[in-house]
Each structure stands twice: as C-alpha cells, then as structure tokens.
Amino acid sequence: MGTSFNDQFDQHGMWRREFALRLKLLAEWLKDHDLLDAAVEERLRRLETQMRSDKVMVAFVAEFSRGKSELINAIFFAGYKRRIMPASAGRTTMCPTELGYDSDVPPCLRLLPIETRLQPQALMEWRAVPEKWTRVDLDVNDPAQLAKAFEKVAEVRHVSKEEARALGFWHEDTPNDNPMTDADGRVEVPRWRHALINIAHPLLKQGLVILDTPGLNAIGAEPELTVNLIPQAHAVVFILAADTGVTKSDLAIWREHLITETDNTESRLVVLNKIDTMWDSLSTPVQIQAQIDRQRAVSAEILGLPREQVIPVSAQKGLVAKVNDDAELLEASQLPQLERALSQGVMGQRRKILRTAVSSGITDLRAEAGRAINIRRRDLAEQMLELKGLRGKNTSVIKHMRSRIEQEQVDFDVSGARIHAVRSVHLKLLRDVFTMLGTSTLKAEMAELTSALRQPGIKLGVRKAYSATFERLREGLRKSQKTSSEIQSMLTGTFRQLNAEYGFSLQAPREPELARYERDLDLVERSHTQYLGVSNTFRLAQPEFADRLVRALATRLRVVYESALGEVELWNKSAAAQLDAQLRERRRNFGRRIEAIERIQQAATGLDDRIIEIESQIAAVDELDAKLLELTSHLVSAPGGDAMPTETAALTA
Template sequence: MSDQALPVELQADWTRFGAWREQRLGRLAALSNWLRQSGFDPALWQDSLNGLEQRLRQDLVQLAFVAEFSRGKSELINAIFFSGHGQRILPAGAGRTTMCPMELASDPRLPTGLRLLPIETRLDAATLTQWKTRHDAWQDHPFAPDDAAGMSSALSHLSDTLAVSLDRAQELGFYLDEAARAVMVRDSGGMVEVPRWRHALLNVDHPLLAQGLSILDTPGLNALGAEPELTLSLIPAAHAVVFLLGADTGVTRSDLELWTQHVGEAGRLRSYVVLNKIDTLWDPLRSSEDVRAQIDRQCESVASILQIPTQRVFAISAHKALLARIQQDPELLERSGVPALEAALSQVADQERRELIDSGWRATLLDTLMLLERQFQQQIQQADEQRLELAALEGKNKHVVRNLVLRIGMERKEFDAGLVKIQALHAVNARQLGKVAELLDAQTALAQLADLRQRLKSAVLKTGVRSVLEATFADVRRRIDEVEAALEENRSMLSAACEQLNTEFAFTIPSPKQLKLEGIRLELDSTQQDYMRYLTPARWLRLQNTAHAERLVLSALARLRSLLERGVRDAQHWNRAALAQLDVQVRERKRNMHRRLQSLEQVEHAEGELGQRIAQLRRQGSELRGRRAQLRQHFEGAMK
C-alpha cells in the first residue's frame, strides 16, 4: 500500500514517531559501531545498548476500538486509515458489519491478506495466542498489496454469519438475554444468527501500521463476553481505547455494561470516548450555534455518565469524514470532527510514546557512559603509574630492573591467588541467582491454576475459580517479595566483596544498584483487579461452559507466566551488570601486569629502550584522555 493510501495531513501527524525512531536507531548503531571498533569491552555496553535497540524496534502502539454493534467503528477506521483508497474498505453500513474481533497490523514477514478463525474453535480451550501459532486452523484470504478491491472483497467476509440453534449459540459462548435475542435473526425453525468467525488478523502494507501502530477492533458485548483474553489481555495492553457511542442513541444499557465490564478502571484512564453520527443532529432548520450547543450538552452528559473529563469526549461523524476525504472536501472534513480525534490519538502514537521511551533512554546511556569512563580512568591511571615506575629507573643499573621484574612477578602470583576469592564470589552469586529462578519458576508458582484447569474439564459445576486465582496471585506476590529480598541480600554480599577487593587490589568497582521489582508488582496488582472484576456473579453461567472456563484460566496462566519470566530476565540482567565491572577490572589488571612485565623485560635486554617506552606511555596516556573525550561526545550525540 503506497503512502497515497493515507491522507496527506495524517502522514505528517502520525509518522513523526517513525522518523524519530529511525533517527534514534541510527545514532545507536553509530555508537555501537564506534564502541566495537574502538575495542571497548562488550560486557560494559552491549547488553544495555542492545536492550535499547530491541525496545525501539519492537515498540508497538495498539489502539483498541471498542463499541456495541452499529456504532460506526468500521466506518471510523475506514475514515482514519483507508480513505486514501477512494472507497470503503471495511464493511460498514446498516445492520451488522464487522462481526468478529479483528487485529490490523503490518508485518513484512507475512503475506498480505486476511486470516479468519472459525467460530467453532471456541469449543476448544486453547487461547487466541495459541491459535495464532496453528496456521492450518485459519482460513486465508490473500490479496495483492495495491489491490483495494481485492482487500475490500476479502474483508466482506467479516460480516459472515451462521444459522445455529439457540442451544448451539449458547454452547459457542453467546449467552443471550431477552434484549440480545431480540436483535438476533431467527428463522421459522427457531435458528439464530451468530458470527461465522471468532477472530480475524489483517496484515497489510500500510504507512501507519509500518510505524509500529496496530489496531484492535472489538465488536459488541457478546464477542467480548465470550473471549476472556480480549477483556483481560488485549484491551488492557492497548495504549489507547477508542470507545464509540451513537449520537442517535446516547449511552445505552449495553454500552454502559461494555464500558464498565470490559474497558474497566484502567482502560478509563486512557480512553477516548467518541460520540459518532453527529450528522443525524445536523438540522438545516436550526442555527449552527443551536446544533453545536446540543452536541456540547450531549458530550457533557456522556462525560458525566462515564466519569471521564469532557475533553476526552469527541463528537464526530465518521461517515462524513470518509466522504470528505474521498471527495477532498476540507470544510466537510473539519465539520466531521474527526481531525480533532486524530490529533489526540497521534499524540499517543508520537509524543506520549517518545516520552515513555525517553524516560529510560538517557538514564541507560548515562549509566553505560559512567562504566566506560571508569574503565578509561583505570587505564589512564595504570599508564601513568607505569610511566612513573619506568622513569624512576632512569640512570639505574640492570640489577634494579631485574629486581623490579621479580617483584611484579610476585605481584602477579599474589593476584592470581586472590582470584580464588573472585571465583568463590561467582559461585555464591550463581547459587543466589538459582534461588531466584527457583522462586519464579512458572511450573511451581502456577501449579494451583494448572490443577484447576484439569478439574474444570470434568467438573459438573465450575466452582473455585475465584478462590484459586486469589490464592495464586497471593503466592506470586509472595514470591516476588522473596526474590526482591534475595536480590537485596545478594547485593549486600556483592557490595561488601567489592569493597574488600577495592581495598586489596586497588580496584574501583562500584556497589551494585538496588533492583526493585515494583513495576512487576504493580502489573500483578492490575492483572488481579482485571480478573476479579471479570468474575462477577453475572458471569457465573458463562463459566459453566467448560471451554470458556478453561480459556479464562489459560489466559491467567499466560499473563502470570509472562510476569514471572520477566522477573527472571530482570534479575539476570541486573546480575550481569553487577558483575561486569568486577570481571572487566580483573581482565584489565591481568593485561596491565603483562604489559608492565613486557616493558621491563625489553628495558632489561635493550639499551635505549627505557626512554622510548616512557615516551610511548606518555603518548598512550594522552591518547586515552583524548579517546575519553571522544567517548563522551559520542554518548552526548546519542542522547540528543
């Protein structure tokens, strides 16, 4: 898909982050290359700089569009992302349009096209994440990247339905109250109409999606209610939630239920509420001021009901915005209200995203610079000491040089003997790290949940889900507390050992920084709140569906396993960083002793070598100071 598929004003608003990211990646690559070519020890910089690069490359912004049926989500996505095609791409119009949740992304490694997961897979307990790896289960609808008609044809399948009995609909997870049944199409045999597909994945070459933006389109209360993973994983992971209402309906009971149960408290903080279809309020018999006042009152009412700031409520007409862009009518586009919403969303995709990355970017680079400058300082000090040592030999006979060679040889033996302490320190540290891995072992920590899943397969009544989840969250929280205590004990041990080594060998090893797992603990608390809020008495009937109950437990297992694995990675990274300075200074001391012996042996066996070596060390010290200044310049360039 070419850039022409994106309105010009959006290219400027939404692609700033991509240019900024490429600039950052370029600076990071230049810094890494310079460090590599300059011979800096990778143990001091490679982990931290690789981590920054990985975060930049893998950083994605997900926008979740959430609404009941017929609120205009598909039309809004068409207006924002696909109007450059000159036609409607996603099915939109009267009645049901997009019938299943859909994820839109751009992955050049995958073929362009639409993948559809049959609704019958709900009878299996596997999660959506697991289904995504089972390619043979999906129905593929490929199309050429520049074929708008082919894409539109493929996406028309999002409206496909199946006629099933009411019992079958409930078995598939569609628990229908009277209001929901009233809108389900029935035939004379009592069959009801349900979506044919459970989930859709759309992969397209799109300039916005290529910048690291992805879209989650979630249609309707029934779709969300039947998929715990959507409510408990995908929507909470979104950076912004676009919640659509109809200006012609206001906040209905099902809208409020969707907002309360599936957007939730956490989602409310990053939600943008869209009051769509304001064109139904445009009345040529009323003044534009009266119409605007009515729309403003409706926005204030929506903000009050949903308990969000009024400035996060946007009154728009997605249909008029799409029409305006296709017809290139700037006045109609401005009146549609969509540009104001796009400006707010682009701030999430650009400014807030940059600030989030910048919060750790400069701190990481400064910490790395400090480690490398400390290495430089040690090398400069060693070169100066060696120069002064040789200068003291001027005018002395070879017997004095020989004694100094013997003395340095003894120093090296003493240092090698002292390495036993460092090896013992590594051994103790490895045991402590093993204790951390044992505490955060997912199989052990999540055993109660795994047992619950097995019980649910055969239990007539699905009970105990809430209590087991509460117990598991409490156990994981206890384990994280114990890990933090173990890491602090390890830090104290390393600090004492480094202080002793600094005294004994004149090292300059800093005490390791304290590692706090507060971020993991906060995410654990948020996850628990999501699950406890989901497990309301009203969902008891849904939980009696074995596959649904299993999917709920599997989604909890996946989220908790991810947190535990993240804790292990954080501990390992902290550990490598804590020992890096020690290992680097040990290696540097060995190299320095070897260089000193070489210099003295050359002086001992060659006339005139002493003066040359002193001059060489003077130049080396000067070069090291110059390279240290270059080092700071390179890092300051990367931090801009």
C-alpha cells in the same frame, strides 16, 4: 492538520529508525575500541529490540452500529479513496480484527474458525499454528480487492442453540443478552473467532496495531480479548452514537471491559459519532451545536471522564471529505479534533514512555562502557608512576622491579580461585530467584487456580480464588526481591574487598526493582476482577470457559515474569562482566608492565620512550571517554527529525 495522529506517528517512526541506526553504529564503534563486553552487548541488544519491536496499539471498542469501522476507515484508510473496512448498515465486524504489519509474512488476511473455541488453547497459542487459520492473500495496490477480502470478517453462521451455547454465544441464565433466533430456531454466530490483517500500510509498517472489536456479546465470550488485548492497548477509542448517547449496553461495555486507570485517563477517548444525524435543516447551527454540547456533557458525566475526552465526530462525513478533498466538510465533521487528541494523548505519551526507557538504558550502557575506560586510565596512571620511579635507577633495581611484578602476577592468579568461590555463592542464590520467577512456578500457580475454579459451587468464590493466586504471586516477587537484596549486599561487600586488595574499581550494579512488577500484577488482577462481574459468573461455571480464562491469564503473566527475569539476568550479567573485564585488564596490565621493563633493560632510551608512549595512550583514553559521552548524548537527546547526517558522521568518526 500538522499535528494529526498520522503525522505524529510518522515522526515517531522516523525517530525510531534513526535511533536504531545510531545504536548500530555505536555498537560497531564500541567493538572497534574493545569496549563491547557481555553486559554492554546485552544492553545494546535490548535497546535495539525494544526500539524495533515497539508497537502502538489503538483499540476501537463499541456496541454494534456505532460507526466504528467507518471511523477506522476515515482515520487510517482514507488515502485509498474508498472504504476498506466493511462499514455498511447492520453488524459489520463480527469478530475481533487486528491490523498490523509483519515483514516476514506476505500481505494477507488470516481467519481463525469460531470452532476453535471448543478447544482449550488460548488465542495466543493459536497464533503459533498458522495452518489452522484460513488465509486470503491481499493485493495492497488494489483497494477494491482489499475491501472485498475484508468483507469476510462480517461472515456469520447459523447454528443450533446447543452449539451456540458451547461456543459461548447463548446463555440460559441471561436470556436478555442472547442473540435473536431465526424461523428454524437457529442462532446467528460469527464464522470467525479472530482475524489478523497483515498489510504494508505506512502507519502499520511503523508499528501501529489497530484492534477492531465487535459488540458486547462477542467481547464477553472471548476472555483473552477483554483481559489481555484491550487492557494492554496504548489507547482505547470508545464509540457512542451521538443521537442516542450512552445506552445500557454501551454502559455495560464501559464498566465491564474498559479499565480506566486514574494515571492514564488520556489514553481513553470517547467518540460521539454520527453528529451528522443532528444536522437538521430546521435548526440553526447554534442550536445544533448546543444539542451536541449537551450530549457531550451528559456522556462525559455518565462515564466519569473529563468533557475534553468526549469528542463529537462524523466519521462518515470525515471519510467523504478526505476522499473528495473537501476542507470545509472535513472541518464540519470534527475528525481533525479527534486526530489531534489521539496524537497528543497516545503518541505524546507513548514517545515519552519510550524515551524515558531509552534514556535509562543508554545511561546504564554509558556507565558500563565508561568503567572499562576508567580501568585502562587507572592502569596507565599506575604504569606511569612505576616507570617515573625507575628514572636514574641502576640495572639491579630494574631487575628487582621485574621480580616484584612477576610475584604480584603469581599472587593475583592464586586469588582467582577465591573470586570464583564468591561467584558460586552468588549464583546459588540467583538460582533461587530464577526458580521463583521461572515458568515451572507460574505453571504450578495456574494449575492450582484451575483446580480451584473446577470445585463444585465455586461461582461465588471465584474472586476469592483469583485473589489468593495473585497474593501468592506477589509473595513470590517479594521473596525474589529479598533474595536479590541479599545478593546485592554480598556483591557490594565482595567488590569493596576486591577493590581494597587489588586496586579494582568494581561497583555493584543497580539492584533489580521487582516491586514494579507487583504493580503489573495489580493491573492484571484488576482487569480479571473486572471481568469476573455478575454477567460472567454463570459462564465461569463451565469448566472449558474457566480453563480458557486461566490460559489467557497465563499468557499475560508470562510476559510480566519474563520481563522480571530478564532484569535479574541483566543485573547478574552486569556484575559478572565488570569482574571479568577487570580481571582481564589486570592480566593485560601485568603483561604490559613486564614488557616495559624488558624494553628498559634492552636500551638506555627505553624508559623515556615508554613514558612518552604511555602519555599518548592516556590522551587516547581521554579521547575515547569524550567520544563515548558525545555518542551516547546524541542517543539520549535526539528527537525525531533531527539532523541525522551530522550525527551519523560523528558515530563513524
């Protein structure tokens, strides 16, 4: 089990913690050597935030009675030596349940009442109102108390058809999908809309988030779950029953709610659970395996997945085997194969994405800090030439040199006004980009979509309304990219002119790639378009449901736009920080040159002493450059589990 999901996640967590420590030490080193300008500081902050807040969400999706909760118990909670998530016969998880860890919140189970569906706020907004949730404190060292508390996610209420309709669980237009009524004509609905479990489980502490979702009817009634949480999960584990294969309701969930991207099929795993129901004493092991293989092949074909991504398992036997340390039963349950698939697919992919992002960020950070080192090196080289040129010269020549430096300083100070004028033009264009990517623009688009969805007879035009909204959003991104390109051209021209006039080494930072946010919009649109299938057309006729869907959309789009805006802000900060750094270094350089002349005027040996001093400063700058390369190389290449003490020593040197 050396490559199990748990082991891989442990390694991933270790790597993240080591990286965060190295990054902190690098920041201190940069600060100590006066290399921490605004752009470098911002890149460090973003890298640290990215590393500390990195989450890996695994969503478990299934129709009722497929053994989903038992599978979660077997993979993640077998260490408690008992069931933690409720997994008895019948409907267990009645509301979507998220398991994660937040160190600022005590161990607890928080439950959002189902009645909140009658109000317009999106699920994300309710998270910010803790007093509206019912809270149950948890004792992580008491498995029995945990299991008892978690049973609450299975609680139900019985309501009238009218209330069930208002809550989204009863639809006159689709009677076959409606739940059963009791003798009094009342409908069973979940007591809770959403559950958040916060416990210090080792995997959850390292950033794992488990999303346990209920069946088709409950998924369809909660748009935010379908269009936000599930599509953003890094892995989706879809559970079928081995004895029935893909049923009609299973296929409905797969087609309507599980988006499979062609470039991301590894993140979709299908589990054929309950293979122990096929362990028939009248059949030979070979016959039993043949049945399982047939069911696996058929399921893969129906769902359009490679056969390797359909994994037969017995979650119940796997849990029993882990609790009793029964290696033979564990192998028979085939749970280790699923854990390996999760570790290689999800964790391998997640680490690869994160390391690519980190590598890019560190490379940019190295370039920013390296630029400041190069300015110092160039200024020292200029001083060296200037001083060597004074060898053998008389007092009047040295005095004339001082006058020339002072005049250069005056001319340079005058040029500052021109540089600020150029920057004000850039900032004006930037404000246009900030407006196009800002909150007010997004709010206006969502208001227009809401208005369109409230039009009478909109049912058949819903997709068209969404399509028009997304096309306007994409057009806004394209305009932002066009304006950014104009700013980039101006920056390049301005920097080239300043380099020629003042001997600067300014280099326009890499232009933001806003086109990739168009791809994010495509994914969001696809998840909504998929949700706007025939089964939800009738729901969209209800204004409150359409409003909830638009709020869910706004929540996800806000993340996309904030990321795009952040990239533009960093680009602007990088350009401004370069200019500030070179202006600052040039002013310091004038001071150092005048100081050197004064020392030469005061003592005959001052010139040689100053030349030796500058030579040692050049050597120190070269050492700084080598150290920067060494420290950032550690950050880019260091895999989890590398020898940390050596690298920590290198950083603190």
